[in-house]
Amino acid sequence: MSRSRRTGAAGARRVPRLLARYLAAGVLLVIASAGGTIWLAETSEYRYDEQASGAALMRDEQVIDELTNWAGSHTDWSTVGPTLLLLSNETGRRIAVIDAAGTVIADTAPELPRPASSTRLLDPLEPLSDPVTLEPQLHEGITGPFLLDQAQRDQLTGQASAVVECLGDALVDTTVWASGRPVVVGGEDAPDCGRAALNTPLPSERTALDELRDRTNACLLAADAPLVTDVELALPPSNDSARLALRAVPASGDTADECLLQARIDQSEATTAPAVHVVLTDERRGPRGPLDASPGSIARFGVFIVVLLALLSAAAALIIGPTLRSARRLETAVDRFSAGDRDARTGLHARDDLAGIGAAFDRMSSEIAGHEASRRRLLGDIAHELRSPLTNIRGWVEAADDGLGLDHAALRRLVLDEASRMERITGDLQLLALAESGDLALERTRCDAAAAVQELAEAYRARAATAGVELNVTTPEQLPLTTDPARLRQILDNLLSNALRHTPSGGRVDVEAATADGTVRIAVIDTGTGIAPADLPRVFDRLWRGEPSRARAGQSTGLGLSIARSLAEALGGTIQTWSTLGEGSRFEVSLPALRPQ
Structure with missing residues (x-):
């Protein structure tokens, strides 16, 4: 068997191995991509919520805020269930409330686990920092004994409507505190229009203020600080606070503010639900294993793998096939060239695979063929150039041996001329070789x-x-x-x-x-x-x-x-x-x- 045929057979044997490697790599990529996609789809949403993404964090804060408002008007959590369902439907969150003893009070999805990482303590009476002044204050929903009943609200609402109508263009703003008290704010030069009567505390509010004054003074007495004469609603004509605002009279610095805040906390304990633990997770699923999937998901995964393998096989036929054909043509051209055929060319075109390699091989073949042709011409030219003077010298010497031709002096002159000519040729060739090789000094x-x-x-x-x-x-x-x-x-x-x-x-x-x-x-x-x-x-x-x-x-x-x-x-x-x-x-x-x- 010839060398070319042996090489061709070896090339044919290499084809299945190349396809096998390509298909094996493709299978691994398909499995990895499909498995990774399913794993991410099954786990990323839960982990996304677990990491408190921006949207989930906003929903969680909304839930905590609503529950704090609810706690401010209830003494316990026993009736919070309907409110949790409404919040869950509105925010898309699973919500569970657990008391200090670990008893579940209410849960919108009791079948789901309650991970510790998704559990937070909700203490309605924990002071918060004002976003503007950074001063500690209670949540706006904590009203304590200042919460008004419906009759009181209707009374103040009627008064507020009359004030608003009287102020007209001098009206600046209106708001309603969480306690139910309406607040009307007028301009600096606006008439009273009954605002003094509107801002006068109701009997229940007066009782709460007196109690708060006594609690504050008890705190100040323990701190050896000046006592306050009264605690009143912070409702001057220009007040624009959107929440229940109280102040000590006279104001006596940070100690009085701290004691007033603590007095409000102590006063509100009797009318505010106690601290609880709140669980917030995705309402559709809880924590899962990395490869948790249903039988239907597994079946879809199998179909997905089969389809991708079919597409991969078709891609192999479209991609690897032309590449292998181009590789065989290149290999055949290399074999012919190595066997001495300097006219061997791949015949690959620009649209063929491996066209760049084929073009490089064709250029190399052409250059080598040109160099060899040039070398042959050079050898022939050198032989011709040296043959002429040698032939002349030999002819003159043979003629002299036969007693014919030139005398010795003329013969020596002619021989020296031809020798000089050969010397010039060899010297020029040596100089040219040194210059072309870069060795010329x-x-x-x-x-x-x-x-x-x-x-x-x-x-x-x-x-x-x-x-x-x-x-x-x-x-x-x-x-x-x-x-x-x-x-x-x-x-x-x-x-x-x-x-x-x-x-x-x-x-x-x-x-x-x-x-x-x-x-x-x-x-x-x-x-x-x-x-x-x-x-x-x-x-x-x-x-x-x-x-x-x-x-x-x-x-x-x-x-x-x-x-x-x-x-x-x-x-x-x-x-x-x-x-x-x-x-x-x-x-x-x-x-x-x-x-x-």
Whole structure:
């Protein structure tokens, strides 16, 4: 069996394992997601309430507030059941009231557990801080003996209506205390309109005030503080308190306020329900286990798993299938390439899976194939370049052995010329290899590119004059840059000699140097034969000379432009060419200019 078939069989065996792994991972994800969803659905609402979320906290505070109001007008909790049901329906909370001995007084959902974490103490007589003044005070629903009966309320309500009608536009506000007393507030300059009579305590209120004064004085006496002469309703004409307000006369500081508050607490104990424990939970469920589910939920869970697995299998066919087909095509191309077929390509398109990997492999194959073709051409060109001088030498030597041909002096001269030609070829090849590999030693120093151009042009003037070519140089006074002067001269030498070689008599070669965009640009422009558009991309190829008619035997190794480009890149620059057949060429070197300090 061939290697390709073995690999193909191995690839086929890998497919089930890949699908199995994909399906196994999918099953785990499905089970985890479905189980997590059910677990969260079963437990999150209870835990959400347990953590006293904003909405639940507001509902709980509403329940506590209503129960405190209820306690202020009842001496015990025995009849609180109907009120609990109304609050439960209104707030959506399960409410239970438990006395100090642990006996359940009322519970809107007795079948549910009563967790300690959801239980709080409700003491109606516990002082609260005023949200504005931060002073301690009783809940507004705690009225104690100041609670008015219906007849008293009707009496005061009639008086208040008359006051309101009399005040007219001078009316500021009206309110009713929890005790049942109406309060009418007028402007500063408003007439009395009967407000003094309205604000006069009723006999029951007067009795409660006298009792409160006596209790307050008992507290002040124990504290060795000045006694008060009276406790009265805080109902001056401009009073706007929305709750039962009392004050000691005369006011004698914090001690009197504290004793008045304690006296109110002691006075209200007889008419206020005692402290109890209140349980507030979700009325629909209590604490559950993390995986608590009904048989119906379990059945739905199973159906959900089956449906998701079916969808997962379909997804595997849609996702994994095309990926595996692309992987097989890529694997086949790799096998062909490793077997020596440099034309092997994956054939993957942009819409295929693994298209990016396939495109990278195709580019790699093309580049390697191009490099190998270039290497073969290079070896053939080198062999050709070296064969010609070797053939000439051998022919001359054999002719001399037969007694024919040149004398010894002419023979030595010709042999030395051919040996020099081979030496130039091998030297250029070595220099090119070092430059392309990055191993070429460079000695960068600060130099003047304008001076280098002028010196090189002077060296070529005699040769240009002999060839009948006009040589012109245009440079600024200075072109400072940091580079290797010897390598720069070598680049320009190759370009200038190449221009003179391909410019016929009567032509012109211009050398121009200037600074532009942070680079030193040196251009060699000739009016020679030019380069055909098809040959222009290959002018920098090694051992390329274009048409045989353009090369003068023995004068070029075909490596000059390749060396020039490699040296320019080694110096951090570039070299470009423009040419028109029959009109001439322009070769331009760009090197980084020396930045001013």
